[in-house]
Amino acid sequence: MDILANLLNGMLVFSTALIFAALGGMLSERVGVTNIGIEGFMVSGAFASAVTAYYAEQSGMGALTPWLGLLGAFIFTLIFQEFMRLQR
Numbered sequence: 537m538d539i540l541a542n543l544l545n546g547m548l549v550f551s552t553a554l555i556f557a558a559l560g561g562m563l564s565e566r567v568g569v570t571n572i573g574i575e576g577f578m579v580s581g582a583f584a585s586a587v588t589a590y591y592a593e594q595s596g597m598g599a600l601t602p603w604l605g606l607l608g609a610f611i612f613t614l615i616f617q618e619f620m621r622l623q624r
Contacts, residue, residue, distance in 0.1 A: 553578060577613055584612030
């Protein structure tokens, strides 16, 4: 029974981000915009956040590290979005 509980817990924890991405994709399809790169934006944002947080922690930022990671993910996603817009 413990294995089943751990499996369900892991499924809910790790599927939350994909559920939000699917809801965002459905909403964008509903308004007429086709966005097939939602998962790519999520992965690139997570990578940029991890790299930014790592270097912020190494430089001794302390409590600001998560917020700088969030800011790094936001800036990287904006740059990536503008790059993709220029490719059209």
